[in-house]
Amino acid sequence: MAIQLYNSLTKKKEAFVPIEEGKVKMYVCGPTVYNYIHIGNARPPIVYDMVRRYFEYRGYDVTYVSNFTDVDDKIIRAAHELGEDVFEVANRFIEAYHQDTCSLGVKKADIHPRVTETIPEIIDFISKLIEKDYAYESGGDVYFRTRKFKEYGKLSSQSIEDLRSGARIEVDERKEDSLDFVLWKAAKEGEISWESPWGHGRPGWHIECSAMVKKYLGDTIDIHAGGQDLSFPHHENEIAQSEALTGKPMANYWLHNGFININNEKMSKSLGNFVLANEIIRQHSAEVVRFFMLTAHYRSPINFSDELLEGARNGLERLKTSVSSLKHRLNESADYGEVGDWLDTISGFKSRFILEMDDDFNSANGIAVLFDLAKEANRYLREEQTSKKVLTAFIEQFQEFAGVLGLELEEQETLLDEDIEALIEKRNQARKERNFALADDIRDQLKEQGILLEDTAQGVRWKRG
Incomplete structure (x- = not known):
């Protein structure tokens, strides 16, 4: 059975069919690095790390690209407030991002491109859009002609007449149409900028990802992913400018993870109700945070609370106790037990795990299989005599599932x-x-x-x- 995933573009589950057999080209929108990530920002890297691991588990060769927006209004403002260089601010928070996500069990992307390293490709991309009459220069800025792209709104399922322009800047009177969005911003005095055919300036937000996708993965990729809040306008604008340029689909599948809520309200820096990821990690440990994230389906919202995290801790400890008990019995007991049907029973859990995870990466149900495996292991441990072969099979099955989910169920030796x-x-x-x-x-x-x-x-x- 093929992996089924929910495609935000078509609004339905579809069988995954890769562009190239056995390979997955995947792009995940990364952070704008002007501050430490909050716990809501931590969900996408955890979720799509799990998706990546599962594809690899099912035998795919995954090329995983996730960017850093390292020049932006917010970074410039933070640098000014701190009295630092833009690059210093960006580098510090990129390092902090890696520290936080690494502790959360997230593998580094195959490529972590930065906007500041992609300026030539961005300028070339914009120049070609101008040549095709999809973009125009106005006072040193360059804008995309939104209405000219006839399929605009297909991701967010909104009529173009109902869509509001604007993502990170105010509507500018120099636009031909209020719906047009910026591709290149003319430099303001004292701001970081690059030379371009339209004068000194820097890229708009949306063009950055389009240029990086094209540079590192090609005109059409298998999967483009990110948080639900990026669907409009960011991903909608990416589709418009990329497909206007190439005439090809930008991505065959679009994945969007749900929000993390506090008191049923979306967590965000702008609302002031955010909690930094590193603070939660210090309070509850990184492995508990990751486990908590994966106990819900990635498209579902998660309500955040200390009580729920404590429940996740208890659940994780139950799984760890099962593995610890199995290893203790394996190391300490004689090998007298009969194998019987136990190996077939254990193998059945693998089939169940794959069935659940094939259904749109349902980590919540995958973890439920882990708990059922623990119950069966505990039942086996009540046998008077046990087989080392069966004990080993149980341990290996725990390790296999844990590896897919990016969890560690065995106690690690603590460095002195x-x-x-x-x-x-x-x-x-x-x-x-x-x-x-x-x-x-x-x-x-x-x-x-x-x-x-x-x-x-x-x-x-x-x-x-």
Whole structure:
């Protein structure tokens, strides 16, 4: 059976058929890096990391691209308030993003492109839209002729007459039409800018992703994903400008995850009701946060509370206890038990897990299978005699499911303080020798153990995540 996924473009579940057999080209909209991510921002990387892992589990070769918007009005404003360079602000929060998401079990993308590294491609993209009469220059700005793209609104299912323009800037009187959106912004005094055929300026928000998708994955990709709030106008505008240029579908499948709510209200920085991801990680641990996120279907909203996180912690501990008990019995007991039908029973859980996950990556039901596996394992452990072969099969099945979900169900050895200090010293030496690859490897190794580093003028500080 093929993987079924809900396509936001067609508003229905569809069988996944890749452009190239056995391969998945996937793009996920990343953060604008002007602050630490809040817990709502953490949901997309966790969700689509799970989707990526599941495709890989089912035998696909996945090329996963997720961008950083590292120049933007909000970043410029933050840099001004902090008295810092735009690049300093962006680099700091990109590093913070990697620290937070790594602790949450999110694998790095195959490619993490930045807007500031894609300026030539963005300028070329805009120039070609002007050539095709889909865009026009006005006072150093460049705008997209929204009404000229006849399918505008097909993702958000809205009539063009009902759509309101504007995403990150106010309507400008220089536009031909109020619905036209900006592709290139003329530079303001003192702002970071690049030379272009229309004068110094910088890209608009929407064109950035279109250019990066085209550069790294091609004209048409398998999956484009992001938060539900990006469906309009961001993804709608991406579709318009990309398909106007190429005449081809931008993506065959569009995935959108639901919001995280506090008191049934969407969490966001603008509403002031957000909670930073690193604060929640310190309070409840990263593995509990990830588990909590995956106990709901990715398209469903999640209501956030300390009580629900505590419930997630208890559920995760139940699974860990089952695995720990199995390993203890495996290491301590003699091998006298009969295998019987137990291996077939365990194999049946794999079929159930795949059936649930094939249905639009239903991690909630996938976790339910894990709990049922734990019940069966606990029943087996009540047997007077157990087989090492069966115990091993149970443990391996737990490990297999946990790997797909990005969970760790086995207790990890905790690094001693002196071991951490030794690795930090090794990293410092590698940096002195300009062996940055080794230095990064050591940082990542420490992250995997829940050790977070902070480079300061006074030296390297570390803490347990």
